[in-house]
Amino acid sequence: MSAGQFRIAVLASGTGSNLQAILDRLHGGPEGIVVAAVASDKPGARALERARQSAVPTATFPLGDFPDRPARDAALADWIDGHGVQLVVLAGYMALLSPAFLKRFEHGVVNVHPALLPAFPGLDAVGQALAHGVKVFGVTVHFVDEGVDTGPIILQRALELPHARTREDVLERLQAVEHELLPEAVRLIARGAVRIDPADPRRVLLEP
Ligand code: GRF
Numbered sequence: 679m680s681a682g683q684f685r686i687a688v689l690a691s692g693t694g695s696n697l698q699a700i701l702d703r704l705h706g707g708p709e710g711i712v713v714a715a716v717a718s719d720k721p722g723a724r725a726l727e728r729a730r731q732s733a734v735p736t737a738t739f740p741l742g743d744f745p746d747r748p749a750r751d752a753a754l755a756d757w758i759d760g761h762g763v764q765l766v767v768l769a770g771y772m773a774l775l776s777p778a779f780l781k782r783f784e785h786g787v788v789n790v791h792p793a794l795l796p797a798f799p800g801l802d803a804v805g806q807a808l809a810h811g812v813k814v815f816g817v818t819v820h821f822v823d824e825g826v827d828t829g830p831i832i833l834q835r836a837l838e839l840p841h842a843r844t845r846e847d848v849l850e851r852l853q854a855v856e857h858e859l860l861p862e863a864v865r866l867i868a869r870g871a872v873r874i875d876p877a878d879p880r881r882v883l884l885e886p
Contacts, residue, residue: 684868685714687763689754689771694725696769696790699857701732704864711868715761717754719773735761741773751779758783765867768822769860777824785874787822788867790860792852794818794834799827804848813840815848817855819863821874821882830882832863832872 688697697716704711716729721738729736737757744750758766759782768775768789780787793803794816800806807815816836823829835855842848866872871885 682710684709684711684765685761685763686711686765686767686864686868687715687717687758687761688713688725688729688767688769689717689719690725690769691718691720691723691772692725692770694723694728694769695853696856696860697725698728700767700769700861700864701728701734703857703861705732705734709865709868711864714763715758717757719750719771725770747774748776748778751776755779755782765864767860767864774826775822780822780824785821788819788832788860788863789822789827789829790856791818791820791827792849792856794836795820795827795831804845804852808842808845808848814838815842815852817852817859819859830874830880832866832882832884833859835859 688700690697701713705713713734716725716734717737717739718726719739719741721740726736739750739754741747741750766783766787791803793807795818798806814836816834818831819833820831821829837851837855839848839851866884873883875881875883
């Protein structure tokens with residue numbers, strides 16, 4: 679581990695296109711950001727393959743290998759800590775993290791969600807938004823707290839799609855936004871440009 683590095687871990691359960699965006703846009707670049715570890719709860723996740731292709735250490739922590747979720751998350755946290763990580767990025771990680779894990783990385787876990795929170799938290803945000811008939815969709819990057827997609831918001835971007843009909847159409851457009859917004863949030867955090875407002879812990883202050 680060399681000085682001036684900002685080391686992140688990425689947790690992903692699925693395809694890993696957001697992980698790929700981070701690898702392509704940030705990993706080993708001039709900002710000193712290094713993807714030091716990638717972990718999944720799903721041994722077959724494509725994200726793991728993407729990490730291996732970039733020579734990033736990987737590990738899997740399926741719930742079935744542990745007595746319960748806190749035990750799984752403790753092992754996961756130990757593994758992440760062992761890689762000297764300063765930030766944990768959830769990029770399509772489909773398991774809830776236990777309170778003890780979040781306490782260990784306080785204000786050190788971020789997530790990307792395909793909706794303009796607080797609208798449509800949880801699973802199938804795009805399906806929820808379509809069912810509601812919204813005209814404006816969007817992406818949120820937020821700190822993770824103990825709730826489901828309830829933590830303080832770091833960045834958001836809206837996307838007007840007044841004629842959208844299918845999940846596939848919307849997801850394709852939103853993923854392009856995610857692939858910019860999530861790396862941008864990590865870049866800002868690495869630069870020290872993101873902090874919680876001491877006067878109001880719900881607010882995230884961004885340095886200009
Ligand atoms: C993204 O749409 C993200 O918003 C959600 O899960 C999806 C992960 O996609 N949390 P990918 O695995 O990064 O392609």
